Each structure stands twice: as C-alpha cells, then as structure tokens.
Amino acid sequence: MKIAGHLFKNFNHQPSDPIFELMKRFQADSRSNKVNLGIGMYCNAAGELPVLRSVWLAKEFLKERNQPSRYLPMAGYSDYCCAARALVFGDDADTECIATIQTLGGTGALRIGAEVLKRHFPEAEVWVSDTGWDNHLTIFSNAGFSVRRYPYLDKGSYTVDFEAMYSCLERLPRGSIVLLHACCHNPTGADLSKAQWLHLAELVRDRGLLPFFDFAYQGFAAGIDEDAYAIRLMERQNMAFVVASSFSKNFALYGERCGALFFCCQNESQAGLVQGQMEYAVRGSYSNPPLHGADIISYILHETGLCDIWRTEVTEMRERISGMRQCLLDALSRNSARLDYYRLSGPRGMFLDSVLSPTEVDQLRSQLGIYLAPSGRLCLAGLNQANVEMVAEAILDIVDKRSI
Numbered sequence: 001m002k003i004a005g006h007l008f009k010n011f012n013h014q015p016s017d018p019i020f021e022l023m024k025r026f027q028a029d030s031r032s033n034k035v036n037l038g039i040g041m042y043c044n045a046a047g048e049l050p051v052l053r054s055v056w057l058a059k060e061f062l063k064e065r066n067q068p069s070r071y072l073p074m075a076g077y078s079d080y081c082c083a084a085r086a087l088v089f090g091d092d093a094d095t096e097c098i099a100t101i102q103t104l105g106g107t108g109a110l111r112i113g114a115e116v117l118k119r120h121f122p123e124a125e126v127w128v129s130d131t132g133w134d135n136h137l138t139i140f141s142n143a144g145f146s147v148r149r150y151p152y153l154d155k156g157s158y159t160v161d162f163e164a165m166y167s168c169l170e171r172l173p174r175g176s177i178v179l180l181h182a183c184c185h186n187p188t189g190a191d192l193s194k195a196q197w198l199h200l201a202e203l204v205r206d207r208g209l210l211p212f213f214d215f216a217y218q219g220f221a222a223g224i225d226e227d228a229y230a231i232r233l234m235e236r237q238n239m240a241f242v243v244a245s246s247f248s249k250n251f252a253l254y255g256e257r258c259g260a261l262f263f264c265c266q267n268e269s270q271a272g273l274v275q276g277q278m279e280y281a282v283r284g285s286y287s288n289p290p291l292h293g294a295d296i297i298s299y300i301l302h303e304t305g306l307c308d309i310w311r312t313e314v315t316e317m318r319e320r321i322s323g324m325r326q327c328l329l330d331a332l333s334r335n336s337a338r339l340d341y342y343r344l345s346g347p348r349g350m351f352l353d354s355v356l357s358p359t360e361v362d363q364l365r366s367q368l369g370i371y372l373a374p375s376g377r378l379c380l381a382g383l384n385q386a387n388v389e390m391v392a393e394a395i396l397d398i399v400d401k402r403s404i
C-alpha cells in the first residue's frame with residue numbers, strides 16, 4: 001500500500017462530460033456506417049475533418065521558416081492579438097480602448113474573463129440563455145459565480161422570444177453579467193435580429209448591465225463581418241463589455257486551442273488597467289499561451305492573398321452547412337406532414353435541435369450508429385450527401401413509432 005494513499009479516497013465521482021464521452025464512444029464504435037453528429041466539428045463533403053488550404057499554406061511557410069519555440073508574453077503573440085481584434089471589431093475600431101489577450105480557445109477566453117470579472121464584481125450574478133451551451137454553467141460557476149437563466153427561445157416559432165428575454169433582463173440588478181451568443185446560438189441557431197440587438201444595446205446601457213459575448217462561430221451565420229454586428233454596434237457606442245472569441249471552427253484548428261479575450265473599455269487608461277488584470281490571471285493559470293496555432297492564424301490574417309483564400313473557405317463551410325440543413329429539412333418534411341417543426345429554416349449555424357428525447361437519441365446511437373448530443377442537438381456539419389437521407393429516415397422512423 002502506498003504511503004498516504006488514503007488521501008484521495010474521499011473524492012466524489014465526477015460524471016463525465018456528455019459531449020466528450022460521446023466522442024469517445026463514437027471512436028470506439030466499429031460500425032463502418034456510423035455518423036458523428038455530436039460534437040461541433042466541421043467535416044467536408046467527403047465526411048473528413050479538413051485542413052483548410054489557407055492553413056496548409058501557412059504551415060508550409062512556417063515549416064520553411066523554422067523558428068525556435070520561444071516563450072510568448074502572458075498576453076500572447078502580439079501580431080495575433082492585433083489581427084484577432086481587427087477580425088472581431090473591424091478596421092475602424094478604437095483599438096486603444098480594447099484590452100486583448102490570446103487565449104486557449106474560446107473556452108479559455110470565457111474562463112479567464114470570468115476570473116477577472118469575479119475578482120472585481122464578486123457579488124454579480126451571471127445570466128445565460130435558457131437553453132444554451134451547458135459549459136457556460138460550468139465555466140462561470142467554477143469561477144465562483146452564481147449562474148441564472150434568462151428566457152430565450154419561443155418553441156412555437158423557434159425564434160428568439162425577445163419580449164420574454166427583454167422583460168427578464170430589464171429587471172436585473174445593475175452590474176449583472178449577461179452572457180450573449182453573438183451569432184449561431186448554440187444549440188438553437190436562433191439569433192437576435194439587427195433591430196433586436198439595437199434594443200438590447202439600449203437596455204444594457206440604460207440598466208447598467210455587463211454584456212459578455214461568446215463569439216465561437218464568426219463567419220458561420222451570414223459572414224465574417226456580418227456576424228460581428230452586435231459586437232461592433234456596442235463598440236461604436238463606446239459601451240463597456242467583454243468578448244470571448246474562438247478560432248477553433250472558422251480555421252478548423254480545433255486542436256491548436258486558439259481564441260482571444262477582449263475587454264472593451266471606455267478609455268485607454270481603463271484598458272491598460274484591465275490588460276494588467278487579464279495578464280495576472282493568465283500568469284497564475286498557464287503563464288502564457290502556445291505559439292504554433294497563433295503563428296498560423298496571424299500569418300493568414302496578415303497576408304492578403306492567404307486571407308482571401310481563408311475568407312472563401314469560411315464561406316464554403318458556411319454554405320455547405322446551410323445546404324445540409326436544407327437537405328435534411330427537405331427530406332424530413334417531404335416524408336412527414338406532421339413534423340411542422342422541421343419546416344423551419346430560420347435558425348443558422350452548425351446545429352439543429354432534432355427535438356428527439358434522450359431515449360430516442362440513445363436508440364439512434366445504439367441501433368444505427370447515429371450519434372447526436374444527448375440533448376437532441378444535431379451537428380449539421382457532420383452530414384453529407386452520402387448520409388443525409390439515411391439520417392432523415394432514421395429520425396422519421398423514430399418519430400413515427402412515437403404515435404403508435
């Protein structure tokens with residue numbers, strides 16, 4: 001027996017994360033016709049996780065350059081930070097007022113942002129959408145916040161129930177932190193309209209709320225610049241808010257962990273103070289971020305030719321996903337008059353709510369090797385011409401059995 005081996009014996013069992021657990025099960029599944037529609041990763045028309053051409057070209061250049069692997073500063077690679085900031089806020093943003101760091105993906109940005117906020121607003125509550133991305137609950141409660149939910153979706157029309165959302169937010173105490181999905185709301189795909197964002201910006205300003213944007217899908221709703229509408233709107237109005245950005249999806253660089261955290265401040269001196277706090281949080285967490293992914297992205301964004309290639313590739317990914325959404329909806333509604341829900345084509349982005357129950361999701365997986373998130377969320381980016389009809393038939397089959 002190990003000395004002091006008893007020290008860990010009282011650790012509670014931590015249930016595994018449902019999405020990563022699913023990915024493990026998918027990898028262990030030996031069926032050749034299995035379909036992964038669980039985790040949010042983009043696959044191309046051939047069903048493969050792509051290496052974008054822009055990324056491949058940048059990697060070739062970097063390989064040739066063969067630089068040693070130095071430590072980055074706590075804030076990360078400064079060329080990357082500038083390029084990321086321009087991508088999110090546009091070229092005419094007031095950059096001096098935006099404190100910026102490179103982060104470990106969008107999740108890392110959320111986590112460091114939460115830590116900085118908790119230190120300065122210990123009493124604030126964090127409000128997230130109902131439904132939303134479950135990891136927001138984990139991230140903000142791990143940072144010590146109490147997390148509450150504001151109403152978001154009108155299930156009848158499958159659009160944002162803006163009235164309900166607004167009337168909840170307008171009653172929050174000043175200084176409450178409101179988590180907003182800038183585009184491609186995960187999991188519903190239902191986003192605010194431009195008019196609604198304008199209203200929300202007014203509300204946030206009048207009520208003294210602190211918006212925290214999660215921007216994980218830039219380019220996957222309408223376009224790189226279009227998707228930044230709400231963020232740029234608030235920045236141009238000189239409002240104070242936070243943005244956690246992810247480049248996992250739009251560069252297909254899931255494993256490189258590239259993201260950025262921005263605090264939009266009212267002036268340069270505030271931004272300097274916030275920058276120090278962000279860097280302090282990084283130093284006590286992982287010290288400084290890794291270089292390779294940031295080097296790739298920075299090189300692409302600074303080279304006009306490569307950047308054009310990348311923008312085209314983002315358009316292709318977006319169009320392929322929305323084409324697959326249409327194909328699936330067509331197949332579903334063609335074959336069932338009862339499924340009104342599946343006629344809705346308003347939602348955008350990678351996901352579709354299959355409206356299947358957890359038991360039905362389980363049946364799809366065990367009987368046919370079709371993997372959806374346990375919540376019923378289906379990743380459209382895993383569909384292609386070879387599997388979409390089969391998936392539609394499987395869903396219809398399950399739904400048909402319901403009414404017997």
Ligand code: PMP
Nearest residue numbers: 040105106107133186216246248
């Ligand atoms: N926010 C949302 C809403 C997401 O869906 C994701 C990725 N699934 C993230 C943040 C985090 O992205 P990353 O992989 O870059 O940490």
